[in-house]
Amino acid sequence: MNKDPNLDSTAPQAKFTHVDTTGKANMVDVGDKSQSKRQAIAQGFVSVSPALMQQLVDNSLAKxxxxxxxxxxxxxxxxxxxxxxxxxxxxxLSKVQIDFELQQQAMQVRIVCMCKLTGQTGVEMEALTGVSVAALTLFDMCKAVDPSMTIHGIKVLEKQGGKTGHWVNEA
Structure with missing residues (x-):
């Protein structure tokens, strides 16, 4: 239903918009696109040790x-x-929200970033960057307790606005 044709080998090849006709990098001109309310939600995870999870739950880290x-x-x-x-x-951006969920059974922290604006282009990259930087900061501040943390599962969950309307990642 909402498949990305770039990921489906049976779909017709989509034209990449970030390269010009000679294959050089090109910033897309969005000047003629109409403004619309846009929102994107992304998530990622940081797997942690039981000791670190307990310190996160207790908010007892030295830092x-x-x-x-x-x-x-x-x-x-x-x-x-x-x-x-x-x-x-x-x-x-008119709104950026970062939320954390301590998933104690899975020994991981779920990070969700929601970005909003009214504009001519989407905010998926901003939501992905927000999740990534939050995960990297969590790693940096906790590496003394658990240097084996793993950052994983960063992806867009949902986007709204623009010509594609409302899209939900069903994967």
Whole structure:
């Protein structure tokens, strides 16, 4: 239903918009696109040891409230996306929200980033960057306790707005 033709070998080849006719990198011109409300939600996970999970639950890490710091870092990361990803447009985000879920049974922290704006291009990259920077910050602040943490499962869950409307990752 909402399959990406670039991932489906049976689908007709989609035209990549970030390269020009000679194959050179190209920033897409969105100037003629109409403005619409857009939103994207991404998630990622950090697998942790039982000892670190307990310290996260108790908020007893020596470096302080690491989830609050990681939340602010993720928000800053989303806002800086176009400085990090060369062909991304600088966007006027109207909302960035980072949430954490301590999944004690799975020994992992789930990170969710939601980004919103009214504009001419989507906010998937900003949501992915927010999750990534929050995960990296969590790793940085906790590596003394658990250097074997693993960051994984970063993906877009949902996007709204633009010509594709509402899309949900059903994978």
């Amino acid at each position: 302080g409230d690491v989830l609050s710091v990681a939340r602010v870092a993720g928000i800053q990361g989303a806002k800086q996306c176009s400085n990090l990803i060369p062909l991304c447009h600088p966007l006027m």
